[in-house]
Amino acid sequence: MSNGLRQGLTSYGDTAFSLFLRKAFIKGMGYSDDALDRPIVGITDTYSDFNPCHGNVPQLIEAVKRGVMLAGAMPMVFPTISIHESFAFPTSMFLRNLMAMDTEEMIRALPVDSVVLIGGCDKTIPAQVMGAASADKPAIVLPTGPMLVGHFKGEQLGACTDCRRLWGEYRGERMSGEDIERANERLVPSVGTCGVMGTASTIACMMEALGLSLPGSASIPAVHADRIRMAELTGKRAAEMTKGGPKPSEILTKDAFRNAIVMLQAIGGSTNGVVHLSAIAGRTRNPISLETYDEVGRNTPVLVDLKPTGQHYMEHFHQAGGVPRLMQELKDLLALDARHVAGGTLGDAIKTFEDVPGQTVIRPRTAPLKSEGGLVVLRGNLAPRGAVLKQGAAAAKLMQHEGRAVVFDSVADMTARIDDPSLDVTADDILVMRNAGPIGAPGMPEAGYIPIPKKLAQQGVKDMVRMSDARMSGTAFGTIVLHISPEAAVGGPLALVKTGDRIRLDVKARRIDLLIDDAEMKKRQAAWRPPPVPEVAQRGYAKLYREHVQQADEGCDFDFLARPGDKT
Numbered sequence: 127m128s129n130g131l132r133q134g135l136t137s138y139g140d141t142a143f144s145l146f147l148r149k150a151f152i153k154g155m156g157y158s159d160d161a162l163d164r165p166i167v168g169i170t171d172t173y174s175d176f177n178p179c180h181g182n183v184p185q186l187i188e189a190v191k192r193g194v195m196l197a198g199a200m201p202m203v204f205p206t207i208s209i210h211e212s213f214a215f216p217t218s219m220f221l222r223n224l225m226a227m228d229t230e231e232m233i234r235a236l237p238v239d240s241v242v243l244i245g246g247c248d249k250t251i252p253a254q255v256m257g258a259a260s261a262d263k264p265a266i267v268l269p270t271g272p273m274l275v276g277h278f279k280g281e282q283l284g285a286c287t288d289c290r291r292l293w294g295e296y297r298g299e300r301m302s303g304e305d306i307e308r309a310n311e312r313l314v315p316s317v318g319t320c321g322v323m324g325t326a327s328t329i330a331c332m333m334e335a336l337g338l339s340l341p342g343s344a345s346i347p348a349v350h351a352d353r354i355r356m357a358e359l360t361g362k363r364a365a366e367m368t369k370g371g372p373k374p375s376e377i378l379t380k381d382a383f384r385n386a387i388v389m390l391q392a393i394g395g396s397t398n399g400v401v402h403l404s405a406i407a408g409r410t411r412n413p414i415s416l417e418t419y420d421e422v423g424r425n426t427p428v429l430v431d432l433k434p435t436g437q438h439y440m441e442h443f444h445q446a447g448g449v450p451r452l453m454q455e456l457k458d459l460l461a462l463d464a465r466h467v468a469g470g471t472l473g474d475a476i477k478t479f480e481d482v483p484g485q486t487v488i489r490p491r492t493a494p495l496k497s498e499g500g501l502v503v504l505r506g507n508l509a510p511r512g513a514v515l516k517q518g519a520a521a522a523k524l525m526q527h528e529g530r531a532v533v534f535d536s537v538a539d540m541t542a543r544i545d546d547p548s549l550d551v552t553a554d555d556i557l558v559m560r561n562a563g564p565i566g567a568p569g570m571p572e573a574g575y576i577p578i579p580k581k582l583a584q585q586g587v588k589d590m591v592r593m594s595d596a597r598m599s600g601t602a603f604g605t606i607v608l609h610i611s612p613e614a615a616v617g618g619p620l621a622l623v624k625t626g627d628r629i630r631l632d633v634k635a636r637r638i639d640l641l642i643d644d645a646e647m648k649k650r651q652a653a654w655r656p657p658p659v660p661e662v663a664q665r666g667y668a669k670l671y672r673e674h675v676q677q678a679d680e681g682c683d684f685d686f687l688a689r690p691g692d693k694t
């Protein structure tokens with residue numbers, strides 16, 4: 127049963143007095159007893175002038191409030207931190223767990239009977255759901271929605287896949303300074319999240335499959351009137367959820383996580399989806415092993431034709447029917463009886479869908495883009511705890527490749543030398559970058575998209591095997607092995623590679639191996655010394671982060687935040 131303002135009244139011993147005091151303060155805001163006697167729906171406010179992906183949050187909040195009040199409950203907005211990819215030094219990933227802690231503790235502290243989590247930019251919804259899963263009050267996700275498609279010289283553009291492509295053109299001197307400036311104004315033509323199947327869109331789609339957001343909510347453009355209506359509907363549903371849930375613990379079952387992985391694979395989603403979903407699962411009784419992603423991927427075709435791996439943008443995915451339409455194609459792979467925030471099951475939630483004749487964005491099962499999923503999990507002596515490769519975004523001819531390692535010791539080392547004309551490198555070599563993992567960088571930057579060395583790019587080389595313990599933006603592409611665990615900074619085998627060593631990538635066998643013998647490996651291991659702790663990590667949040675962040679295979683959550691026990 128909901129108990130609104132009466133929740134958690136223990137601070138002063140005398141419960142009646144505590145309520146009296148609480149009401150005295152809140153009445154300072156002008157509320158009536160009628161308003162305060164109702165169940166309370168909390169709404170997270172993640173608006174920030176530094177977060178254009180959340181630029182529509184004030185409007186969404188208004189609509190959520192309307193929905194809550196139409197359903198007879200009381201909406202109360204509260205702020206949490208907000209993280210944008212470009213405005214989060216050193217990385218947004220570094221701050222994700224802080225946002226998760228903030229969100230969890232506010233949900234727990236405030237007298238809310240249910241909560242609407244309004245997020246969008248890459249790390250925000252994962253952080254909110256991690257927090258909400260631990261606080262375990264009824265919660266529903268409302269994504270801010272994707273930005274509109276941009277246009278430049280008759281071409282369609284979307285952040286940030288095209289940011290990278292155009293910058294590559296400019297860097298290769300195939301685009302003028304004037305044109306790159308103009309394109310800069312066209313890449314992000316509205317508020318909202320990146321318009322391709324990057325991390326933000328990947329997470330939003332997975333939320334529908336996981337059962338935490340209403341059907342259709344992933345793809346409606348941020349500035350579309352339907353997005354406002356979706357906010358109102360989410361508010362109504364949150365009000366209903368004050369009376370009996372469901373709570374995250376009732377939604378986040380093994381089946382629900384598998385459904386989210388089917389979605390991740392079928393959309394050719396971001397590699398970051400693996401890290402975040404694993405972190406969310408780590409907060410529940412149902413942690414996910416990396417093998418589950420691979421196993422589901424082997425049976426799940428890629429059906430959505432969106433950049434960075436395909437042609438279209440999120441706006442087009444929406445016009446083609448969005449996630450509910452896609453799920454029609456995937457029904458046999460989904461656990462349709464999984465519980466859903468919409469009220470019934472996932473099967474009930476996707477009963478209504480739009481079938482758009484002639485659309486080519488969502489492929490039928492008979493004509494998939496790829497017969498196997500987009501993401502594969504690799505293991506081998508270079509990655510004993512796993513690594514991830516986005517097969518859908520990689521060159522087919524590099525899927526089995528042996529080459530000579532060209533090693534960069536850090537992101538800074540790579541940046542300093544990659545374009546040096548004297549760099550000893552050929553297109554058959556394997557570029558290795560390290561000390562860019564969760565602890566090494568710190569914050570596991572999206573630096574895994576190692577650029578093709580300038581002198582090779584000028585010769586027309588478009589792809590090479592690249593590998594690191596970093597992450598990669600969901601909007602990037604290439605034959606790139608990521609999230610190598612354990613990372614170099616904690617002494618993972620990646621730390622032991624030397625320029626000139628041979629490395630073999632065999633995607634079919636799911637292997638990544640350094641071709642040296644065990645004795646040599648042991649010798650190098652014995653000689654390895656950990657890098658010194660940087661001064662900034664000797665106090666404060668950076669110290670907490672460094673001492674407690676887990677490796678990528680466990681989602682980079684803090685060890686003390688993950689649910690103890692039940693490890694698979």
Ligand code: FES
Nearest residue numbers: 179247319320326
């Ligand atoms: Fe926010 Fe891409 S920068 S979603």
Ligand code: MG
Nearest residue numbers: 248325599600
């Ligand atoms: Mg991103």
